[in-house]
Amino acid sequence: MPVISRGFRGRRGEGPSDRIPPGQHRVDDFPVLSAGPTPHTPLEQWTFTIESGAEPVTWTWDEFRALPREEVTVDIHCVTKWSKLDTVWEGVSLDTLLGHVEHDASYLVAFCDGGYTTNLPLEHVTDGKAWVAYGYDGEPLEPEHGGPARLLVPHLYFWKSAKWIRGFRLQDEDEPGFWESNGYHLLGDPWQEQRYWGD
């Protein structure tokens, strides 16, 4: 059985109005946003790799699926202004993944099939704040939503939750990713409305 966790929700009140960050509206469907064609990497070719100063650590799909998994129910917030409440995901926490690596890094850059990247401070993805998710709503994650696996960092705008993730690089310095290098905020906290550079 997976560990059941309510996950990290950032600042959260009781009523839905307290769960919708400023400038956002609630949706019940799950919009698909794509910056390119959907990759279809066969599971037998899929790997997940953490690159750091030392030797990279790599899991095959089967090895990755054998890692301790968690089910989390979280609210997600897209910078295109929709928020979706109580989404249910299954995957491996970054605490578990980073536990396999010796490092003293402060940031990561997630890399993905299709060439997408996004940057995150490690303090924003540890202590139960981020997962690599392969299940959504009780089903395998569909390719159009980032399957076989996507990053899930629900307390930041959803462009940080990179679809089709294949691993991350641990770094000493923050390195802007695909959107962050052309206008989007380096961190992207929806409660601070950190949408664009300078917000």
Place this chain on the structure above:
Amino acid sequence: MADERRLDGNAIGGLMLELFGVEMTTATGVCRTCGAADLVARLEVYMDAPGTIVRCAHCRAVLMRIVRAPERTWLDFSGLRSIELPR
């Protein structure tokens, strides 16, 4: 499916006209990655992401990234080696 989200370069014609006052769909862009030269109208465009992404129709490399905020626009055309405009 993703390919149903794909538009062609005509989708950015109005935006380019607004930003630069130039009819860009009849311009020719050269991909920095594979060297393919194509009319902008024939490039691949994705507009439902947090920004507008224009890709090479041959190698799928990102040619242009356009992000629009209410009072600012960011443009990255670094995937293009050149843009040839007809006079």
